[in-house]
Amino acid sequence: MEKLTNRSVQVDRSPMTFGEKIYLPAIFKGLTITIGHIFKKNVTFKYPEQKRAFSPVFRGLHILNRDEEGRERCTACGLCALACPAEAITMEAAERKPGEEHLYREEKYAAKYEINMLRCIFCGYCEEACPKDAVYLSETLMPTHYSRKTMVYKKEDLLIPNPKNHGNQ
Amino acid sequence: MLLLDIDIAFIIEKLILATVILLGSLGVAMYATWGERKVAAVMQDRVGPNRAGPFGLLQPLADGGKLFFKEEIIPEGSTKFLFILGPGLAMLTACMTSAVIPWGPDFVTESGKVISLQVADINIGILFIFGVVSLGVYGVMLGGWASNNKFSLLSSIRAAAQAVSYELAFGIALVALLMMTGSLSMRDIVAQQHGFWADGYFTWNFFKQPLGFLIFLVCAFAELNRAPFDMAECESELNMGYHQEYSSMKLGFYLFAEYINLFISSAVIATLYFGGYNFPFMDAVSDAVGPLLFTLISVLVLLTKVICIILFFMFVRWTLPRFRYDQLMKLGWKSLIPLALVNMLITGIVILYALN
Ligand code: SF4
Numbered sequence: 165m166e167k168l169t170n171r172s173v174q175v176d177r178s179p180m181t182f183g184e185k186i187y188l189p190a191i192f193k194g195l196t197i198t199i200g201h202i203f204k205k206n207v208t209f210k211y212p213e214q215k216r217a218f219s220p221v222f223r224g225l226h227i228l229n230r231d232e233e234g235r236e237r238c239t240a241c242g243l244c245a246l247a248c249p250a251e252a253i254t255m256e257a258a259e260r261k262p263g264e265e266h267l268y269r270e271e272k273y274a275a276k277y278e279i280n281m282l283r284c285i286f287c288g289y290c291e292e293a294c295p296k297d298a299v300y301l302s303e304t305l306m307p308t309h310y311s312r313k314t315m316v317y318k319k320e321d322l323l324i325p326n327p328k329n330h331g332n333q
Numbered sequence: 334m335l336l337l338d339i340d341i342a343f344i345i346e347k348l349i350l351a352t353v354i355l356l357g358s359l360g361v362a363m364y365a366t367w368g369e370r371k372v373a374a375v376m377q378d379r380v381g382p383n384r385a386g387p388f389g390l391l392q393p394l395a396d397g398g399k400l401f402f403k404e405e406i407i408p409e410g411s412t413k414f415l416f417i418l419g420p421g422l423a424m425l426t427a428c429m430t431s432a433v434i435p436w437g438p439d440f441v442t443e444s445g446k447v448i449s450l451q452v453a454d455i456n457i458g459i460l461f462i463f464g465v466v467s468l469g470v471y472g473v474m475l476g477g478w479a480s481n482n483k484f485s486l487l488s489s490i491r492a493a494a495q496a497v498s499y500e501l502a503f504g505i506a507l508v509a510l511l512m513m514t515g516s517l518s519m520r521d522i523v524a525q526q527h528g529f530w531a532d533g534y535f536t537w538n539f540f541k542q543p544l545g546f547l548i549f550l551v552c553a554f555a556e557l558n559r560a561p562f563d564m565a566e567c568e569s570e571l572n573m574g575y576h577q578e579y580s581s582m583k584l585g586f587y588l589f590a591e592y593i594n595l596f597i598s599s600a601v602i603a604t605l606y607f608g609g610y611n612f613p614f615m616d617a618v619s620d621a622v623g624p625l626l627f628t629l630i631s632v633l634v635l636l637t638k639v640i641c642i643i644l645f646f647m648f649v650r651w652t653l654p655r656f657r658y659d660q661l662m663k664l665g666w667k668s669l670i671p672l673a674l675v676n677m678l679i680t681g682i683v684i685l686y687a688l689n
């Protein structure tokens with residue numbers, strides 16, 4: 165068989181020699197290895213005090229994006245829901261009424277947009293599927309909740325603050 | 334009235350000593366649990382407990398507190414009395430052995446009164462230790478049997494069989510030592526190992542009985558149910574062991590008794606083979622400092638030895654994988670007992686021809 169790495173070693177099944185049977189040399193060797201580790205640096209991150217940078221492809225909590233004028237980008241096309249392998253996304257579409265142009269970018273928008281975080285596996289497929297650059301996975305860690313109900317994130321939870329009116333949606 | 338003849342001061346003195354030793358061994362055992370984790374962590378390039386207090390030093394207290402507030406479950410169908418007796422017995426036997434260990438040399442006060450740092454200088458000290466250690470098996474057996482769970486029972490039988498098997502080699506290794514010392518009293522044995530070097534030879538028994546020491550050490554691992562012989566528990570691949578059904582402080586007692594045993598056994602090893610509280614140039618030191626300071630130094634020396642041995646036990650635990658049960662029995666019956674017998678024979682021949 166082809167070796168994937170050259171680190172594998174053939175197991176030696178020959179009977180033990182006397183030196184091996186009295187175990188002591190092997191025990192001594194083992195002890196030198198473990199005791200040697202006392203002088204090695206440990207690799208632990210002391211978490212709450214010391215944080216590790218996320219990798220560039222980290223996929224955290226979702227956000228729904230707005231455009232430069234603060235309008236919601238999502239057009240309720242449903243592609244994210246279709247792409248979602250965990251079937252975590254639900255939405256209801258609505259038509260933009262005249263006078264609502266400053267709220268929604270397209271003529272159709274998501275009246276209801278929910279992601280069930282208990283189902284989501286943070287695969288990021290929704291982000292990839294979205295043609296409108298509306299849904300993104302941020303670098304926020306998924307928080308914990310005390311009830312299942314609050315684990316279903318509504319549109320209000322997901323939408324980023326409107327840049328136009330300084331966070332007051 | 335024989336009882337009245339005993340000096341009240343004597344009783345008080347012993348009472349204080351016993352309390353101090355008991356509390357001391359509890360303290361050491363407590364920090365042995367912390368030390369075990371730290372040793373494991375250091376060997377695996379981790380940090381170990383570091384949240385409770387500086388360096389995690391309050392961890393044992395936190396653990397104790399946690400165990401206290403856990404739910405107490407006594408399984409249905411268990412023999413309630415024995416179920417509770419088990420951990421108690423384990424704890425009791427663990428604490429009892431400390432009575433015969435001489436923790437330091439006699440301390441002579443100004444008024445010429447001699448205070449011995451040994452709770453009971455009985456002339457069969459070693460036999461006493463053996464007896465009590467063998468009683469410890471009852472704690473294991475009762476725990477496993479009373480919990481009315483076949484897995485607990487199986488593992489307690491396993492543990493008991495192991496303890497009984499290794500006790501044989503344990504005993505024979507000691508017999509060789511006793512043939513040399515000619516005394517069963519711990520105090521005499523320590524006195525014979527005075528200093529470090531005398532008459533062109535090391536005084537410590539370790540240098541006179543290296544093979545005996547090795548056998549004794551291996552058996553001590555088995556008696557203590559510590560890796561690589563922790564058949565009693567096997568927490569990772571068989572079931573939890575004889576204390577599977579235990580919860581709360583009763584489980585705590587079992588686990589804690591093991592650490593007290595660890596401390597006491599290390600003290601016994603230090604006393605029997607590494608000269609107890611003796612250290613090189615002790616006579617010179619004794620002349621140089623006062624009796625009080627000398628006693629303190631001696632006790633510290635013994636404690637240092639004990640801690641080194643405990644650390645060794647821990648190093649071994651985090652180095653070696655567990656023995657398989659048949660290998661364990663084979664090692665005990667087919668290697669250690671014959672070796673111990675050979676050791677006894679050699680010792681006898683040497684005593685007979687070389688020393689006469
Ligand atoms: S990250 Fe994956 S699982 Fe989560 S909502 Fe998006 S597509 Fe579904």
Ligand code: SF4
Nearest residue numbers: 238239241242244294
């Ligand atoms: S988030 Fe994107 S993919 Fe999903 S419905 Fe809105 S526009 Fe379509």
